[in-house]
Amino acid sequence: MMRFSTLMKHPADWMTGGSTDNSIVLTSRIRLARNLAHHPFPGWAKKNQRRRVMELLQPTVEALPAMKDGFSKELSDLDSMHKQVMVERHLISREHAARGEGSAAVIERRQSVAIMINEEDHLRMQSIRPGLDLGEAFSSLSALDDQLADEVEYAFDGKLGYLTTCPTNLGTGMRASAMLHLPALVLSDQIGQVLQAVNKIGLAVRGIFGEGSESLGHLFQISNQSTLGESEEAILERLGRVIAQVEKNERYAREKLMEDDPDMVRDKIGRAYGLLRHAWLISSKEALEYVSMLRLGADLGCFEDDTVRICDELLMDIQPAHLQLHSGRKLSPEERDAIRAEIVRSRLQSLDAPDTGKIEDQNNGENPPPDLGLA
Structure with missing residues (x-):
């Protein structure tokens, strides 16, 4: 597996943008929450139960074709600085970094896919792509999710869908989001109006590091709030439409600023x-x-x-x-x-x-x- 120093030596594929237009929508991210059937969820599990789940899941995730030659480590083997670097790279969450024994991270070598083991749920899987590309981010992660489902039994209910620690993730277990650079809306004092409109239609707006973080560098993360009673395709279509509209608002604000001031x-x-x-x-x-x-x-x-x-x-x-x-x-x-x-x-x-x-x-x-x- 890849060493931590090798992982850090290269910027993630999604950080460099490539040929994708990422002038306003920097990245698209899909995150899936999954738990194993017949195992206590992480928040209720004892230390030995958490370790048992990690010992089951970590080699299973490592064996996935997409994770070949990737990075895999127990969090207890990383010091606080290394864990915080991974948070800053959006590879693990702040909550995951605070966990120790019984938690692990497996990261694809290009850093486009990252899987957290024993965060709030047994599995938190994410896929990040440059620009506005929620569909590709979802399809690549969905394929990986299907491969895992062939190896382990997920906690699933016919009516409620995927069972998760937090009720807000019930159903699809999916959070879709995009990171947007909106300096003109901030400079023209329109950002409040736009974000209020986004909130009104049931979408969440957060800062650079997600829930509970402030907006820095005029960066805002827009994501779906509900995961129950709506298909993945419907969530992605609605979110994509709104993000494209916010992008248009930012472009217009830039034109107006250059005209007016x-x-x-x-x-x-x-x-x-x-x-x-x-x-x-x-x-x-x-x-x-x-x-x-x-x-x-x-x-x-x-x-x-x-x-x-x-x-x-x-x-x-x-x-x-x-x-x-x-x-x-x-x-x-x-x-x-x-x-x-x-x-x-x-x-x-x-x-x-x-x-x-x-x-x-x-x-x-x-x-x-x-x-x-x-x-």
């Missing part, structure tokens, strides 16, 4: 470039905000094509645990701010100043504002 847009992008290129101390929150503005500038054509990929890698690499992994030791907050600034300066040293002449009125008035009802 191009100097403000130039100033935000120029300041972000100057501070990131020359700062010697920078906090995580501040860095994420400026990287977000740099990414917006790249999307508007102010920087060379490769800048979006650099920004996406920085969004991950300047997180606290990644900095400590880079340094090989535990860092104080002040040391993190200095090393974060050093890494950012290094990555951006060959980036030319923004061509803000590209920021002009791109809205010819033909496009009406998108419907914020999102229905």
